[in-house]
Amino acid sequence: MSDYSSRGRARIGVLVPFTNTNLEPDMVLLRPDGVSVHFARMGGYDADEIPDEDQMAGLGEADLDGPLGLLLGVRPDVILYGCTSATLAHGPGFDRDLAARIKAQSGAETVTAAGALVNALRTLGCDKIAFASPYVASLNDVAIAFLADEGVTTVSRADFPEQLGNDGQGALTPDQVAALARQADSDAAQAIVLSCTDMRAVECIAALEAELGKPVITSNQAMMFQTLQMLSLTYASAGYGALFERLN
Template sequence: MTALGFLYPGHSAEDDYPRIEQLLGSDIRVDLAHTDVGEDEHRVDALRQLGAPERLAAGVEQLRLSGAEAIVWASTSGGFVHGWEGAHEQVRALARAAGMPASSTSFGFVHAAKEVGAARVAVGATYPDDITALFAEFLRAGGVEVTAVRGGPGIGTAAEAGTWGEAEVLALARAADTPDADAVLLPDTALHTAAHLPVLEKELGKPVLTANQVTVWEALRLADRRVNAPGLGTLFTREPIVQV
């Protein structure tokens, strides 16, 4: 049994995780510790507070007691708003506090894009344009070219993003896609996407990387586990897992 630990802010799309655990169909256990959201707003200051060390530390002991072998901060925007170096320091502090390998969804996207061979990606985000631009900058810092960015669909909070269904998620992915993109990235962990991955990839004809999918894959990478799960998209049908 491999136990994976996740620090998940709030409750917007938490049910993606038991669904992913089921789709993995292996001896993988997915454990969530919910962190305090504070002010649920897609603003730089609020997002930086979302991933503050004291907020992350509050859930670490729960995951350690669960037997987790790796831990991931399951908030994309709560990582990349700190910039490339700041996000590195965030996960280093998390690893020290947890006493185990740690990462974040933001880094998971960089690693996952490379895993599926996507040198160029298109981004479809629920964030305002300024926040989406910060994610694109983060990807570029990680060596991933961004062909197009689609943000600002009028969603100001994670709670709102959590109400979206398949139709809205698919529309966002289609709007973001460009012919020269090797993959489409949907970075919000507040979006329910685990059930929609087969439809998304079928409709777009290319890999689609979504936040909760990437978060679990990143934890498996840290734990050095390879799991073939076609229901979770191209990312879970490629081997070997990239070592970074």
């Protein structure tokens, strides 16, 4: 008998930065039975440059007609804009406008990675966070300012000790990500935010929450959470943190 557990309930379309190697596996890990996930790759930045705020601003401003048009071939119910820093680099207004433009062009509900972080924190009632990412320090500054504009105060942070290229960000192991989260944490933080769709943070969530005693929010987890909220779908599997428990 054929196994149809991977399709039938809903379709999610995801716009992925063209060098990203971890968003797709994470979405497959996070999707509930009956939900299929479909991807199109987008450009607008130089793969060989350090992904700083200028590079990521370029991605945010890139023309989406090509990849979005291809993605619409599967008639997705929800479209995810799968880069956190591309809209963090422009601010909350740009992030909301981008989501509105994608929705208007596609007819599908739309989730951005940056907006999903804010939605997750509001769902959990957390407005004081520890922040960590593989970004350069100046892009972390921009990200923290974005969250401040949305009413979220960063009380502690961790910058990665060296500048990472696109390949380097994607190559971080879950153990390295967990170490960065521990470095960022403080007693004043109500939650830990691990920002970047190309960072293997989803695999760390359960262990970090058990160890640190507070919610852990990652870009990819937050995007799937908001998507399932929009689709009014529950989630039976454990392991993806206090945020996903709100779906039960």
